Each structure stands twice: as C-alpha cells, then as structure tokens.
Amino acid sequence: AFFLGMLILMRFLINGNYGRAFKACRDDFVAASLLGFKTAHYRVLSLAISGFYCGIAGGLMAGFLTYLQPIMFDMQKSTELTAVVVFGGLGSLSGSIIGTAVLGIVTEVFRPISQYRMLIYGAIMVIIMVARPEGIMGQHEIGPKLLRSLFSRKTVNEVDGTHG
Structure with missing residues (x-):
C-alpha cells in the first residue's frame, strides 16, 4: 500500500506542470532556460525529490533488515x-x-x-x-x-x- 501511494505520488508529479518542466530541463537545458524555466531551481528540486525517495527506500530497507552497515x-x-x-x-x-x-x-x-x-x-x-x-x-x-x-x-x- 505504501509503495502504491509513492508510485501514485510520483505519477502525479511526472504528469503535472513540474514533470513537464523536469522533462524540458532534461531534454534540452539551454532551450528550457530560454523558454523561461528556472532550470537551476528545477535541478535542485529534482535532486531533493530523488533524495526523498532514496531516504524512504533506505528507511524501509532498514526496517526490513533491522540492521544496516x-x-x-x-x-x-x-x-x-x-x-x-x-x-x-x-x-x-x-x-x-x-x-x-x-x-x-x-x-x-x-x-x-x-x-x-x-x-x-x-x-x-x-x-x-x-x-x-x-x-x-x-x-x-x-x-x-x-x-x-x-x-x-x-x-x-x-x-x-x-x-x-
């Protein structure tokens, strides 16, 4: 259920305005910048979102294994x-x-x-x-x-x- 919730959250993010901005920055950084996207903002935001998902995955793994090193x-x-x-x-x-x-x-x-x-x-x-x-x-x-x-x-x- 938790995985499904995270998947749905990511699906909404990808298909929304932010997702289109992320894709524009990924496909052509210069063109996205010329179109008015704050590319530095979107790059930092994408890094923060991926860090959030990695942190959740690490927390779930720690709970599953009960021991990490x-x-x-x-x-x-x-x-x-x-x-x-x-x-x-x-x-x-x-x-x-x-x-x-x-x-x-x-x-x-x-x-x-x-x-x-x-x-x-x-x-x-x-x-x-x-x-x-x-x-x-x-x-x-x-x-x-x-x-x-x-x-x-x-x-x-x-x-x-x-x-x-």
Whole structure:
C-alpha cells in the first residue's frame, strides 16, 4: 500500500506542470532556460525529490533488515541499482519497476549456481542493451492507453484487407 501511494505520488508529479518542466530541463537545458524555466531551481528540486525517495527506500530497507552497515552498499550494489534503472529505461517509471522485477527474478533464479550468477546477469544486461539501447520501456509508460491497445481486438475488413 505504501509503495502504491509513492508510485501514485510520483505519477502525479511526472504528469503535472513540474514533470513537464523536469522533462524540458532534461531534454534540452539551454532551450528550457530560454523558454523561461528556472532550470537551476528545477535541478535542485529534482535532486531533493530523488533524495526523498532514496531516504524512504533506505528507511524501509532498514526496517526490513533491522540492521544496516556501510559495507552493505559497496560498488557492486551501487552498480546493480544503476543497472536496474538503465535496464528498465531512463525516464520511465514503469520501466524501472519492470527492470527491478526482471533482474530480481534473474538474481534469485540463478542463486543456486552462484559462481555463474553474475555472468548470466551481465549477459542479460548486454543482450538487452544491444537489442534495446533505450532500455526495456525506453521513455514509454504503461498506462490505460497502452493496455487498451494491447488487449483490443483488431478487425480486418474483408473487402480491402485493411485493419479497421
């Protein structure tokens, strides 16, 4: 329930005025500045929001594990967390969730063969990055439009063979 609330909050932020300003600053910093966006303000705000979400995630992790120490967050863990976001697609909230799920499942499925687990993990990362450099979702989101298009029936006109 908490995760869903945070997800909805982020969805509203992304689809609102601030989200459009963040995307403008991300896509072209100079053009956003020329259009009148206070780019420094939006960059600091985006850093604060990401820090808020990271703090919440750290608090939840501390509550789950009941014990934390700095050695738990070594270079391998930092690389893994960055890989999840890149794997799912930069700029895609649903892509990050899908990337987390897929790479988490891969990690757990190959845990019994621990000596090859990171090799398989790396191979999957390389395959996805070669096949889809923008990540699984790219900058697309899973929403009502996408779900409707996936599950709608497409009919073929019998006269001319076109879809209608």
